[in-house]
Amino acid sequence: MAHRTITVLPGDGVGPEVTEQALEVLLTVADLYRHDFTVHRRLAGLAAIAEEGVAISDETFDLCAGSDAILFGAIGSLPAEQRKNATVRPEQALFRLRKDFQFFANLRPIRPSRSLYHASPLKPEYLDGTDLIFVRELSAGLYYGHLDAAIPGKPSEIRRTERGEEAVDTLLYTEQEIERVVRAAFDIAAARRGKITSVDKANVLSSSILWRRIVDRIAPDYPGVEYEHILVDAAAMFLLRDPARFDVVVTENLFGDILTDEAAMLTGSIGMIPSASLGVRRTEAGVFGLYEPIHGSAPDIEGQDRANPIGAVLSAAMLLRHSLGLPEEAAAVEAAVEEVLADGFRTVDISEDGAKLVGTRELGKRIATAVRRP
Amino acid sequence: MAHRTITVLPGDGVGPEVTEQALEVLLTVADLYRHDFTVHRRLAGLAAIAEEGVAISDETFDLCAGSDAILFGAIGSLPAEQRKNATVRPEQALFRLRKDFQFFANLRPIRPSRSLYHASPLKPEYLDGTDLIFVRELSAGLYYGHLDAAIPGKPSEIRRTERGEEAVDTLLYTEQEIERVVRAAFDIAAARRGKITSVDKANVLSSSILWRRIVDRIAPDYPGVEYEHILVDAAAMFLLRDPARFDVVVTENLFGDILTDEAAMLTGSIGMIPSASLGVRRTEAGVFGLYEPIHGSAPDIEGQDRANPIGAVLSAAMLLRHSLGLPEEAAAVEAAVEEVLADGFRTVDISEDGAKLVGTRELGKRIATAVRRP
């Protein structure tokens, strides 16, 4: 029996709907395995701005800091009119959590389920054998240029010059930032099929040249892992032409953002993909992390019980595995998802003729009910 | 009868092989339509480094400046061992041409041909109706941070600090740089189906916030054109889930690099895609530009007569249209390509059971022979 604390930040849009189902699954696991999970639920994003004036309050942040893991929903966007001069923006919640907790390794597994081949834009023969995981660097790069005081000038801003306005963003990576995420990726590859693809733009970017150099330096420490470098534009092609060639893909923050959304389409829906953002602090039986589906807040379907909860539920499984040290429980949740899909239950984004079309809540319930202790 | 001057830079790898076929087609057009094309052929990239010590010599550059258009092949890469401390790198040829001639609008059309649906990873129903064109900004952004002296510090470099090495690249856009490419894209949309999608990462980057603001400012000048903003990660998804929704896609340099390679897969092979890089100088009947297939130098198949020449040949068609002011001739070349594909001739990258498999040269000859003056 394990005592664990989870802070839940449902966020905006469909975030609360899918998070509710993921939480239901976690509580079912707690019952079945007689664990004791303490859950705190707090606001983040637009919801927090509306109630508390900030994207994430210090109090909520501290609560996260004291937890074993964070279960996150989705973050909304400000309407266009309000975005222009806003100093408080919902995305800041994510950026603060990622940066301040040093969630540097963002894991995004892509494994198309055979029962959903119909929902993918790709032909089945291109999907066969695809089972890859992205390790996206999440704590540095263009996302944080504006936070790093070490850069001369103000590194992310729009400024006036005599010739009009201009805008600048800064892409900075230190050796340590690259090294820790690359090592994490090699560790994961060593426990999988032993192959790493490092993705960069070394024919253009200094940061990619340094990235490549560090990968070359670390690789000999993992003699059992085969590795290669490919350019980001080629990676965008290979993910479609031959996705089965990849095992572990490691890349910097913004490249990872783009490529993982592209790769998500292989599974039929972005609603299927979970993620784990792992940091540096050890918990009792794992590592402190943030878990979220990779889909957005989808305001167009908010409150309609249509969102796919599977990405959120599989994120909860990753939470069990990586932060709570409960791999058997994680596998039980993953098996429940497969079972419900094999039984033909679908949300609208992954539906087909003859499928059993259900809503967010019903799919969530069915998954929770299918979780079994072996 | 038109007198025109074209500088041909075949470059490296398969560049010379495909360029030869494109040139053959151009000379056939000259014969048929009784034009007078003066052609200069010069080195660029690895080939120029080997012979002349630089990626592109001043003399070659000046010859380009005096031409109506540049026909370009492909640029190679230095082997990994030599790349680390190299100050002369083959890509510099492209960067210099793009920057110094202000080739700011890079057009990349994506229109899957029905006779090549078999070669695409996408299911036919996702390809139907797809006919889009990218307008990629090509003269600024992360590619050129290191050239702009206006930025404090050295904006693209690897430097030593007390904590080890770090690398920085700078993403800079001025108002004018954004405005000119966005206007070019709106002009193109007005002459097509009247729809523009502007792609950015405005929830993260200052440069994208400025980009979005400028698109919003220009849009009212084009009341007949409908426009939307989408985030780059969402764009990477939509290109697979619903490519037919796009007409003109305008985006900054690096996003355009990644998304166009992804989108190229829809046509079955990157070897199919031409490009035009348009600048600011007017020629007698058009605008000065550089034309190249978007594929790379493919050293693994160099000299094997296996490369697909269609991207290069269609680039020559764009050259006829945009720089030489010869739209009828351009259409005749495009029709010849369609005819040869409809007759079942294929290079290996687009081949299928029962196809007539031919080499680079034979496919090129067949296209040239199929060009007809109506």
Ligand SMILES: CC(C)[C@H](C(=O)O)[C@@H](O)C(=O)O
């Ligand atoms: C919401 C947004 C800032 C975020 C990102 O770009 O990282 C999202 O797209 C993601 O991938 O988690």
Ligand SMILES: CC(C)[C@H](C(=O)O)[C@@H](O)C(=O)O
């Ligand atoms: C060769 C390389 C520098 C180039 C680029 O990144 O622009 C190529 O990928 C392209 O798309 O033309």
